[in-house]
Amino acid sequence: MIDKLSWIAVYPEIVLLTMACVILLVDLGVKSPQRTLTYVLTLLTLAVVAALTAAYAIGGNTVYGFGNMVVSDPMANWLKCFASIAMMVTLVYARPYAADRQMLRGGEMFTLAMFALLGIFVMISGHNFLVIYMGLELMTLCSYALVALRRDNATATxxxxxxFVLGALASGFLLYGLSMMYxxxxxxxxxxxxxAIASRQVKHSVLVFGLVFIVAGLAFKLGAVPxxxxxxxxxxxxxxxxxxLIGAAPQLAAFAICIRLxxxxxxxxxxxxxxxxxxxxxxxxxxxNLAAIAQSNLKRMLAFSTxxxxxxLLLAxxxxxxxxNKLNAEFAYGAAMFYVITYVLTTLGVFGIILLLARAGHESEEITDLAGLNQRSPLFAGVMAVCMFSLAGVPPVVGFxxxxxxxxxxxxxxxxxxxxxAVFAVMMSLVGAFYYLRVVKVMYFDxxxxxxxxxxxxxxxxxxxLSINGALVLLLGLMPGGLMTLCTQAIASVVKSLGT
Structure with a gap:
């Protein structure tokens, strides 16, 4: 018999799954090439889920469900809330671009995005190796399909x-490491x-062997060298x-499974x-940082920037x-959570500009495509500049x-x-400032x-x-205390639960 608390722990996932299935069926009758009804229903669903998870997070309760297989704690609920908002913003930016490229002929993009978000939710709340892995696979399978959504485009395919090939290899690493740990x-x-590990009854060499594979799998999901x-x-x-879509909200899930595991x-x-x-x-x-300097393609530069x-993030x-000694845990992991949330916010702004500059038949992917942007649209140039300063870590924006x-x-x-x-990180940030500020120079002076x-x-x-996105990057830099406190308190609930 499943108790009531188990259902409470997964209400957001139930709402998301139910509405994803409903929207999938509703979309069959939608004739609009813009998929307006599907789009509106998707945004409304994500807004409801974001509000629900925020309410859970503000409540501050930690609830375990289904035999401790899932956990609903403040960290999980805030990350789910921010992931839902990130997915909403992504779809707002993506819709005009996708419509111009015939990617909305069916409602697959909206439905797959919702199922990918469901996978993110499961990863964030997983308190069991298999549950975490199931969430990971749900998210990545949807991501593979989304990348190949333009079936007539050889580059996308x-x-x-x-x-798919490298993701399957990384999933194998992670699964093998988890099986060794089991x-x-x-x-x-x-x-x-x-x-079991704290009891020191388990052979250390076996644990480290499994740990190597787990860290390798996590490093792939984060995109860490090598x-x-x-x-x-x-x-x-x-x-x-x-x-x-694959570079914003999933980063929150990657951070969550690093904390969980x-x-x-x-x-x-x-x-x-x-x-x-x-x-x-x-x-x-x-x-x-060094590879990003050599890039002329904006998306490739942003990949190396990521x-x-x-x-x-790994340093934190x-x-x-x-x-x-765990005295530094709350502050360090809180700083890591703050870092990943603000990174996602900034990434949304940068790619939002690239998406809105693109038009039918032209992608605006090269850095030179931004030349003279300030003369064409001071708003877009201003938001892009704020986001570049944030990624570079220039005060007073949030990245600093x-x-x-x-x-x-x-x-x-x-x-x-x-x-x-820390000194090495500062030196590398100075190197990184070059390619970020180069984009600002191209927008304003070319x-x-x-x-x-x-x-x-x-x-x-x-x-x-986009305007709200850019304003938040600036305002959170001027007044970061609220979000930092939120992150530290969310992590405190995780640290307190250790060993329970």
């Missing part, structure tokens, strides 16, 4: 094949695995609307996985535990405070290695390309959302 501890429950090979090709080859499940092995994360972070910051940004994750939080977490650990890593339309036509809803 090639990107989908690369993504064999060693005798449980799939995250809490039970923590207790598991980054898929990211530039998929970002460049996928339709831009789909690039945003590494912190809630394997914190007693922190000394081992922190060393692995340090290597991944150094490689990601170095390769991501790799470097994930390096910063490795600073949480120092010599077995996000990077500062990570650096503070490293320095407050009072470990020489972590202080050195002459517009001949043949570019002087006016930029964008739907009203997209313009309004």
């Amino acid at each position: 090639e990107a989908a094949m690369k993504y 064999g060693a501890t005798g449980s799939l429950d995250v809490g039970e695995v923590y207790k 598991f980054h090979m898929w990211l530039p090709d998929v970002y460049q080859g996928a339709p831009t609307a789909i690039t945003l 590494l912190v809630q499940g394997m914190l007693p092995l922190a000394i081992d996985w922190q060393q692995m994360l340090a290597i991944l972070a150094i490689g990601s910051l170095f390769v991501g 790799i470097s940004q994930m390096g910063f 994750l490795l600073a949480g535990v120092v010599n077995g 405070y996000a990077k500062l939080g990570v650096l503070q977490a490293l320095v407050s650990s009072q470990q020489t290695l972590y202080v050195v890593l 002459a517009p390309n001949p043949g570019m339309p002087t006016a930029i036509d964008a739907p009203t809803d997209a313009r309004v959302v």
Whole structure:
């Protein structure tokens, strides 16, 4: 008999699944090439789910359901809320682009996006290895299909094949690592695995062997070096609307499973996985920033930018535990959560501009396509500049405070290695500032390309959302305290639950 609390824990998932199925059936009768009814129903559903998860999060309760297989805690609910909002914004930006390229002939894009979000929800709330893996597979299978949505486009099809093959390999790594951990501890429950490892009754070499595969699988999902090979090709080859869909909300889920597996499940092995994360972070910051400088394609540059940004995220994750002491955990993991949320917000703004500049027959993917943007649309140029400054970590925008939080977490650990890593991260940020500021220079100081339309036509809803998006990047930089407190309190509930 399933108790009432189990159903309460998964209400948002039930609403999302039910409405995804309803919208799939309703879309069969929609004749509009713009899929207006499907679009409106999808946005309304996502808004309801975002409100529901926010209400759960504000309540501050932690509820376990279905025999501890799922958990509804403040961290999970805030991440679900932000993921829902990110998916809403993505679809607002993507709709005009997709309509111009005949990607809305059926309602697949909206339905697959909702099922991908359901996978994200399951990953975020999973408290059992199999549940987390099921959520991961649901999200990635939808992502493969979305990348290949333009069936008549050879580049998109090639990107989908690369993504599928490398994604299957990474899933195999993760699953093998989880199976090793199950064999060693005798449980799939995250809490039970923590207790088994903490008891020190399990052979350490077996645990580390499984941990290597788990970290490799997680690194692929984050796009960390050396598991980054898929990211530039998929970002460049996928339709831009789909690039945003796989590059925004899924990052929140990747962060969540890092917390669930590494912190809630394997914190007693922190000394081992922190060393692995340090290597991944150094490689990601170095390769991501240096490779981005050489790119002329904007989407490919942003892919390498993502790799470097994930390096910063990994630095925050490795600073949480120092010599077995968890005093720095709330601040470090809270800084990581703040970082990933603000990164997603900024990414939405950047790709929103690229999507709204694109028109039928032209993609606006090259950096030179932004030449003279300020003369054509001061609004678009302003939002893009704010987002570029944020990614570069220039004050007073939110990216500066996000990077500062990570650096503070490293320095407050009072470990020489972590202080050195903080200095290295600052140096790599200076390198990264070059390619971000180059985009600003092209927009404001280069002459517009001949043949570019002087006016930029964008739907009203997209313009309004884009304006709010840009304003939030600036306002959260000026007043970051509220979001930072929210993240720290959400992580505090996770840290308190360790070992229970």
